[in-house]
Amino acid sequence: MSTEHLTAADYAAIERELDALRDEITADLGERDAAYIHRVIRWQRGLEIGGRALLMASSLPPAWLAGTATLSVAKILENMEIGHNVMHGQWDWMRDPKIHSTTWEWDNVSPAEQWKHSHNFVHHTYTNVIGKDNDVGYGILRVAPEQPWHWAYLPQPLVNAVLAMFFEYGVALHDLEIDKICEGTNDPDETRAKLREIGRKIRRQWGKDYLAFPLLSGPQFMTTLAANFTANVVRNVWAHTIIFCGHFPGDVEVFEEERLDGETKGEWYVRQLTGSANIAGGRLFHLMTGNLSHQIEHHLFPDLPSNRYAEIAPRVRALCEKYDLPYHTGSLSRQVTSTWKKIFRYALPGPRRSSPAPAATRPEPVAA
Incomplete structure (x- = not known):
């Protein structure tokens, strides 16, 4: 579905309606929201303690399975609902120094500060813009025909499977901008500083999961180490699956850099709508x-x-229907299948296609 039918007035109206929705929710934030995040954190910490306690007897298969499953759930909650969202600043309004984007460091090998730059700023500013958003294929995958094909994409189904298992390391390297390193356009001092920080974070995570807790379990050292490794892989595969299914399935659009020229907030909103998918x-x-x-x-x-x-999802969907815009959504199985079809299809050569023009008549920039 194209956006060519949208007029300058439509873009301005979409901007007003979504700004109003945001203002309404922001004004309503309060005690029930704070109680929610505190409750999730309590549950997550309880699950982690319970999982690690079960793994003290990890040489027993039932304890290993139960402990690994419990720890996996705890790591998923910390990564997805807590770490990702806290570092987005979603809870900064509470003014709680312990649950704040400037102080939270997640259970992940990616340093929080580097992630916040590559994700919060780069990705969310240039969502799905080829050449600007490094999340489009994570720099190693071809996920749209607009990306020029190269023979290096041929093994990408296997590459994607490996990326899923070790996703936290792919995320950790994301802010290095490997393409600039390969081109020789990076700042060597900045790159070395980032690598040192990544190294420190990896040592901290490995020390916790692959040394300290296995040692605490005594003779169960190897089985506990294996359980911690498995829990990390489960968390990585789950995070990869959800993120890829939100960005690459079906008719989700990617955009050329020209789309950014003079882009207004209304057009930015529409780019988010057409460049994303729900599950x-x-x-x-x-x-x-x-x-x-x-x-x-x-x-x-x-x-x-x-x-x-x-x-707010039903109201966003209603807005899409009002302005004849797509609202991409589907079951997990459908979105996974669609995403993997793209991974396999675009590993092979294929014709480039042009992204549809953002509008027939572009609106004038809205004054701040």
Whole structure:
């Protein structure tokens, strides 16, 4: 579905309506929202303690399975619903120094400060713009025909499977901008500083998961180490799946850099709408995805608390229907299948296609 039918007045109206929705939710934030994030953190910490306690007897298969499963859930919650969203600034309005984007360091090998630059700033500013948003294929995958084909893309189904298993390391390297390093256009001092920080974070994570806790389990050292490794892989595969299903399935659009020329806030909103996809599910499913199953709403309002996305989703969908815009959504199985089809298809040569023009008549920039 193209956006060519939108007029300058439509873009301005979309901007007003979505700004008003954001203002309404922001004004309503309060005690129930704060209680929600405190409750999730308590549950996550309880699950982690319980999982690690079970792994003290990890040589027993039932304890290993139960401990690994519990620790996996704890790591997913910390990564998705807590770490990702806290570092987006979704809870900064509480003024709680312990739950704040400037102080939170997540259970992940990617340093928080580097992630916030590559994700919060680069990705959310240039969402799905080829050449600007490094999340388009993560720099190693071809996920759209607009990306020129190269023989190096041929093994990308296997590359993507490996990326899923070790996703946290791919995320950790993201802010290095490998393409600039290969071109020789990076700042060597800055690159070395980032690598040192990544190294420190990896040593910290490995020391915790692969040394300290296995040692605490005594003779169960190897089985506990294997459980911690498995929990990290489960968390990585889940995070990769949810993120890819929110960005690459079906008819989700990518854009050329020209799209950014003179882009207004209304056009930015529309780019988020057409460049994102949701995943259908229940409350527990949405919790386990960090509410990134509401990827459309997250891209529109990345710093609104995640527990509000389900509430505003019907109104965002109604706006899309009003302006004849797509609202990409589907079951997890459908979105996974669609995404992997793209991974396999675009590993092979294919014709380039041009992204549709953003509008027949571009609106004038709205004054701040």
